[in-house]
Amino acid sequence: xxxxxxxxxxxxxxxxxxxxxxxxxxxxxxxxxxxxxxxxxxxxxxxxxxxxxxxxxxxxxxxxxxxxxxxxxxxxxxxxxxxxxxxxxxxxxxxxxxxxxxxxxxxxxxxxxxxxxxxxxxxxxxxxxxxxxxxxxxxxxxxxxxxxxxxxxxxxxxxxxxxxxxxxxxxxxxxxxxxxxxxxxxxxxxxxxxxxxxxxxxxxxxxxxxxxxxxxxxxxxxxxxxxxxxxxxxxxxxxxxxxxxxxxxx
Numbered sequence: 001x002x003x004x005x006x007x008x009x010x011x012x013x014x015x016x017x018x019x020x021x022x023x024x025x026x027x028x029x030x031x032x033x034x035x036x037x038x039x040x041x042x043x044x045x046x047x048x049x050x051x052x053x054x055x056x057x058x059x060x061x062x063x064x065x066x067x068x069x070x071x072x073x074x075x076x077x078x079x080x081x082x083x084x085x086x087x088x089x090x091x092x093x094x095x096x097x098x099x100x101x102x103x104x105x106x107x108x109x110x111x112x113x114x115x116x117x118x119x120x121x122x123x124x125x126x127x128x129x130x131x132x133x134x135x136x137x138x139x140x141x142x143x144x145x146x147x148x149x150x151x152x153x154x155x156x157x158x159x160x161x162x163x164x165x166x167x168x169x170x171x172x173x174x175x176x177x178x179x180x181x182x183x184x185x186x187x188x189x190x191x192x193x194x195x196x197x198x199x200x201x202x203x204x205x206x207x208x209x210x211x212x213x214x215x216x217x218x219x220x221x222x223x224x225x226x227x228x229x230x231x232x233x234x235x236x237x238x239x240x241x242x243x244x245x246x247x248x249x250x
Contacts, residue, residue, distance in 0.1 A: 161191035
């Protein structure tokens, strides 16, 4: 009874503090007299971002049924996607310091990968959200490590991990055009945990053996399309005036 009473008091204090925080935010929003910020806040409260409105296909036909919309999005996303050609580039001119024969997963690796999950992300086809793994990481890390090592030893991926829920997210323009959406894939969180571990091992192997070129910006730490554009802009300045060249990235 004592623990239940403390729990109820804690819940009451939390709800009261949360209500006061929301009231303070809304009061400050009104007092700032910023009409744009006010409507952005209101739209976040009333807009349903999970539903898709009317969709117009390539023939100009208006689609209202969920199945027709899903098929239209599926055809469009497939048409703009790029299929893997299964060609692995040769690196014969690189002297390897070490060889990555296999990936051994430890409980520490699993726990570190779970810590990097976003708690507010949605679950995959298995219905298990990331918050479940984050809350139970102490007791799940060791069993998951055993499962991962067993799967890697036999080169097997469960069929359920190869399935993804594709959700269209509006980017820009009119909401009725399928070209104005981008696909978001929701896969099983258990597979995401293993995927992050394998990616880190491969990336460390590439960096350790100096395989990645200095011009590689995609899928590299502390690099992005922004750094790629900055370096390209810097190279253009150097063409017109060599004295302006700076070494932005090393």
